[in-house]
Amino acid sequence: MTELATMDFHPQPQSGDARPWAFPAPERGTLDNGLTVLRCHRPGQQVVAVEVLLEAPLEAEPTGLDGVATIMARAFSEGTDKHSAEEFAAELERCGATLDAHADHPGVRLSLEVPVSRLPKALGLLADALRAPAFEDSEVERLVRNRLDEIPHETANPGRRAAKELSKELFPATSRMSRPRQGTEETVEGIDSAAVRAFYERHVRPATATAVVVGDLTGVDVDELLGDTLGAWTGSSAQPRPVPAVTADDTGRVVIVDRPGAVQTQLLIGRVGADRHDRVWPAQVLGTYCLGGTLTSRLDRVLREEKGYTYGVRAFGQVLRSAPDGSGAAMLAISGSVDTPNTGPALDDLWTVLRTLAAEGLTDAERDVAVQNLVGVAPLKYETAAAVASTLADQVEQHLPDDYQATLYRQLAATGTVEATAAVVNAFPVDRLVTVLVGDAAQIEEPVRALGIGEVSVVRAE
Amino acid sequence: MPMGHTATAEAGSGGLTATEHRLANGLRVVLSEDHLTPVAAVCLWYDVGSRHEVKGRTGLAHLFEHLMFQGSGQVKGNGHFEKIQGAGGSLNGTTSFERTNYFETMPAHELELALWLEADRMGSLLVALDDESMENQRDVVKNERRQRYDNVPYGTAFEKLTALAYPDGHPYHHTPIGSMADLDAATLEDARAFFRTYYAPNNAVLSVVGDIDPEQTLAWIEKYFGSIPGHDGKPAPRDGSLPQTIGEQLREVVEEEVPARALMAAYRLPEDGTREADAADLALTVLGGGESSRLYNRLVRRDRTAVAAGFGLLRLAGAPSLGWLDVKTSGDVEVPVIEAAVDEELARFAAQGPTAEEMERAQAQLEREWLDRLGTVAGRADELCRFAVLFGDPQLALTAVQRVLEVTAEEVQAVAQARLRPDNRAVLVYEPITAEGGDAETAEETAEAAVSDENEESAK
Numbered sequence: 053m054t055e056l057a058t059m060d061f062h063p064q065p066q067s068g069d070a071r072p073w074a075f076p077a078p079e080r081g082t083l084d085n086g087l088t089v090l091r092c093h094r095p096g097q098q099v100v101a102v103e104v105l106l107e108a109p110l111e112a113e114p115t116g117l118d119g120v121a122t123i124m125a126r127a128f129s130e131g132t133d134k135h136s137a138e139e140f141a142a143e144l145e146r147c148g149a150t151l152d153a154h155a156d157h158p159g160v161r162l163s164l165e166v167p168v169s170r171l172p173k174a175l176g177l178l179a180d181a182l183r184a185p186a187f188e189d190s191e192v193e194r195l196v197r198n199r200l201d202e203i204p205h206e207t208a209n210p211g212r213r214a215a216k217e218l219s220k221e222l223f224p225a226t227s228r229m230s231r232p233r234q235g236t237e238e239t240v241e242g243i244d245s246a247a248v249r250a251f252y253e254r255h256v257r258p259a260t261a262t263a264v265v266v267g268d269l270t271g272v273d274v275d276e277l278l279g280d281t282l283g284a285w286t287g288s289s290a291q292p293r294p295v296p297a298v299t300a301d302d303t304g305r306v307v308i309v310d311r312p313g314a315v316q317t318q319l320l321i322g323r324v325g326a327d328r329h330d331r332v333w334p335a336q337v338l339g340t341y342c343l344g345g346t347l348t349s350r351l352d353r354v355l356r357e358e359k360g361y362t363y364g365v366r367a368f369g370q371v372l373r374s375a376p377d378g379s380g381a382a383m384l385a386i387s388g389s390v391d392t393p394n395t396g397p398a399l400d401d402l403w404t405v406l407r408t409l410a411a412e413g414l415t416d417a418e419r420d421v422a423v424q425n426l427v428g429v430a431p432l433k434y435e436t437a438a439a440v441a442s443t444l445a446d447q448v449e450q451h452l453p454d455d456y457q458a459t460l461y462r463q464l465a466a467t468g469t470v471e472a473t474a475a476v477v478n479a480f481p482v483d484r485l486v487t488v489l490v491g492d493a494a495q496i497e498e499p500v501r502a503l504g505i506g507e508v509s510v511v512r513a514e
Numbered sequence: 515m516p517m518g519h520t521a522t523a524e525a526g527s528g529g530l531t532a533t534e535h536r537l538a539n540g541l542r543v544v545l546s547e548d549h550l551t552p553v554a555a556v557c558l559w560y561d562v563g564s565r566h567e568v569k570g571r572t573g574l575a576h577l578f579e580h581l582m583f584q585g586s587g588q589v590k591g592n593g594h595f596e597k598i599q600g601a602g603g604s605l606n607g608t609t610s611f612e613r614t615n616y617f618e619t620m621p622a623h624e625l626e627l628a629l630w631l632e633a634d635r636m637g638s639l640l641v642a643l644d645d646e647s648m649e650n651q652r653d654v655v656k657n658e659r660r661q662r663y664d665n666v667p668y669g670t671a672f673e674k675l676t677a678l679a680y681p682d683g684h685p686y687h688h689t690p691i692g693s694m695a696d697l698d699a700a701t702l703e704d705a706r707a708f709f710r711t712y713y714a715p716n717n718a719v720l721s722v723v724g725d726i727d728p729e730q731t732l733a734w735i736e737k738y739f740g741s742i743p744g745h746d747g748k749p750a751p752r753d754g755s756l757p758q759t760i761g762e763q764l765r766e767v768v769e770e771e772v773p774a775r776a777l778m779a780a781y782r783l784p785e786d787g788t789r790e791a792d793a794a795d796l797a798l799t800v801l802g803g804g805e806s807s808r809l810y811n812r813l814v815r816r817d818r819t820a821v822a823a824g825f826g827l828l829r830l831a832g833a834p835s836l837g838w839l840d841v842k843t844s845g846d847v848e849v850p851v852i853e854a855a856v857d858e859e860l861a862r863f864a865a866q867g868p869t870a871e872e873m874e875r876a877q878a879q880l881e882r883e884w885l886d887r888l889g890t891v892a893g894r895a896d897e898l899c900r901f902a903v904l905f906g907d908p909q910l911a912l913t914a915v916q917r918v919l920e921v922t923a924e925e926v927q928a929v930a931q932a933r934l935r936p937d938n939r940a941v942l943v944y945e946p947i948t949a950e951g952g953d954a955e956t957a958e959e960t961a962e963a964a965v966s967d968e969n970e971e972s973a974k
Contacts, residue, residue, distance in 0.1 A: 059637030060741040061588055065630050065734075067601065068623035071552035071725065096550040099885050129805075138815060141806035142871065148878030167882055194818060201821035201844045204773035208667045313771075316657070316665045348595045357592060360653025363661045389661045421600040428602015431553050432619045435890050 073431040075458040086259030100267030101441035102164040108255035111228040119235020121155035131186035147174040157373040179281035192245040210318035222300040257287030266441040295375035300324040304506035310493035317395040317491030322385030329378035334463040339476025361398040374450035396499025413473040539744040540716025546723040554625040554724035557617040557895035562712035565685035573692015576609035584647035587638025622725040633738035678940035679780040716744035719902040724891035754833030759938040776944040781837035786829035793925040798825040799876035831904040867927030884915040
């Protein structure tokens with residue numbers, strides 16, 4: 053039965069004239085204490101975003117103390133020479149501010165967001181935290197216990213569990229990247245305030261740190277403000293740390309992490325590839341978007357919109373760590389959940405999508421839509437101060453020039469179908485993918501073995 | 515097409531303005547100019563949500579929302595996604611208890627396309643809707659349910675607690691995701707009837723915010739939406755009103771394969787849109803919002819009995835709101851220890867009220883949250899629709915933060931005394947079991963706080 057519409061139809065409208073927009077260029081400077089500062093005025097953004105990067109990478113954690121960078125990051129907001137832990141949290145919230153801190157492979161990041169009217173006070177608190185953290189025994193002990201309590205929650209989460217297993221599979225046991233970023237039960241147990249302070253003294257100093265300040269800075273004397281706050285932080289000078297090379301074993305294979313009774317299988321299929329320093333990056337971004345960037349990309353067109361096996365599967369490239377000499381790497385992966393009975397058929401279809409892509413390549417129409425989306429969404433994506441600050445901080449962390457993002461948009465627009473095809477086919481070769489499946493082994497093991505996508509091993513439930 | 519208010523900023527609106535208009539077919543339109551960035555947000559709220567669903571058809575509003583992306587009169591297949599994304603825009607739709615919304619954020623010069631697309635599906639969805647879309651999206655939604663609720667620890671807590679907090683037969687007794695059995699039972703004819711009943715211009719509010727020319731925008735809206743016939747005949751939703759307090763403590767113990775014991779609770783609170791709801795928001799912020807709150811200080815910092823402890827507010831206009839407590843225990847700590855501490859803190863708070871510093875902190879936190887929400891064109895468009903649909907006046911969105919700042923400590927104490935009591939809550943206790951030891955029940959587990967939206971597309 054069809055239904056007649058009673059409205060008047062009009063032809064699809066044409067685009068209007070595009071209004072100019074460019075990724076904002078920050079102003080770069082250095083304070084007397086050696087702190088690098090990037091600032092960027094964004095009219096109308098009343099909530100200011102401040103990102104601070106510390107060159108305290110995970111591979112600098114002492115042997116057996118994985119997680120000390122994480123505990124240090126968290127301990128920054130647990131008291132200073134002026135405030136106890138409770139007072140510090142109260143003072144921050146009195147500013148209407150949020151302060152998050154986390155440790156990742158390239159270093160520790162602190163992210164402050166605060167209404168511009170209370171920026172001076174919040175920046176003062178952030179500076180206190182960096183300059184004179186209390187690292188009190190009892191607070192660190194609490195953070196350690198808290199971290200230990202979190203681990204079972206992460207293990208029970210299929211997405212987190214899959215990520216942990218993939219890192220373990222891909223990287224050699226000697227590499228920090230093979231182990232959980234926030235440490236394991238065994239390593240976290242051994243962390244105390246002395247260990248946190250030692251890590252801080254060794255790796256945290258203004259000379260190797262960068263602050264990024266973005267927002268509506270009308271009427272704010274940024275120089276004076278920074279001088280009074282982050283400018284009061286002192287520390288020795290230091291040589292830049294060499295970045296260890298990233299190696300990974302991407303021999304095609306399948307690891308099933310058993311989760312008896314699971315109604316879905318979490319998929320994480322990955323390997324390691326080029327980061328932003330590589331000339332292939334724009335083409336890789338474009339090709340990866342065509343493969344699995346959105347609901348209308350190749351993977352979801354089949355797995356979701358044709359078969360209904362999933363709520364959504366995505367392909368992405370995420371920088372792990374970069375080096376000035378270009379020897380860094382990114383994780384290239386496909387991730388999503390499919391219902392348990394359709395795990396075998398879904399993987400079969402996924403591999404067919406990859407094989408077809410390699411055999412036939414992308415179409416010009418796919419490439420065009422991808423470019424229009426990736427470049428076109430930039431003004432939307434960077435509407436808030438926090439989004440701009442985060443990308444500027446990523447660039448610094450990855451040793452890229454301040455105009456990298458602006459340049460990337462031009463490169464994306466200039467990338468052709470052939471280049472994008474080559475990049476994505478190289479990024480996701482069917483025989484060089486490590487597949488982690490968190491699901492009910494009793495139900496999925498046999499169908500997955502039958503696919504012939506690599507040797508299958510099973511990790512029993514913990 | 516009578517023009518509405520002129521654009522003059524009201525006190526406490528942060529300089530933001532909005533104008534209101536109504537088409538002859540009943541479509542309400544709200545426009546707000548902001549030329550700082552060349553982007554424009556389109557937001558369309560339909561006044562229909564899971565509270566309008568009937569027994570045996572839970573989840574239909576949300577399943578229907580998915581069908582709105584499966585093509586319409588002039589748009590083939592996934593064309594809504596393809597065209598918007600191909601124009602450099604982003605889009606989605608969500609379903610909650612009280613409404614269904616669809617939104618696009620566009621580069622400003624592509625605004626007309628988004629309006630054309632929204633009008634096409636409002637006026638001609640049934641031309642394209644077929645069995646194939648229905649069967650496919652039924653499977654997608656069932657996988658959404660598995661991914662977000664059934665396959666994660668504590669995943670069904672929200673559903674269980676909602677079912678406890680609102681009595682059987684109450685329109686908010688079930689959540690928007692619906693049950694697997696009802697999703698299986700929904701028919702194409704159900705979807706068609708749903709569209710004919712609820713998807714009409716006079717049951718919707720359209721807002722457009724950003725770098726726009728209001729006259730041109732209004733002309734486009736008239737051109738594309740103006741000929742869609744309005745129709746009446748929408749049944750009023752079942753009455754959601756309930757007594758101010760539950761009058762007893764409702765309780766359910768869940769034995770499941772979860773990583774730790776948990777205490778969750780839902781307190782019955784004042785309806786959204788009232789000054790008392792803002793006072794309750796402040797009370798919950800003082801008690802459990804952030805890392806300087808009373809419960810965090812007590813349970814996480816001092817007693818060290820919890821790994822996480824917090825309160826959230828699920829604002830509802832057509833039924834009492836819910837104050838949402840979520841505590842995950844530390845180590846081997848037992849739930850009664852946590853419960854006694856929570857009750858003690860709540861009783862102390864009700865007796866003493868917030869301190870001046872606590873009020874300042876809570877108001878500063880809520881103010882920043884409002885600045886964040888109104889700081890993007892999409893956030894502003896959504897809030898304008900919210901206040902227009904739920905409270906009949908979009909202008910209220912622009913002054914909402916001012917109202918929160920006007921609430922007094924006495925009002926916060928009063929709402930705590932009246933509502934944050936053991937005899938006004940539904941409690942859910944989680945006791946972990948091991949995989950092998952359990953019965954045949956599915957290992958259901960959780961997302962954290964109250965999830966009121968079913969996203970059309972998962973964020974990755």
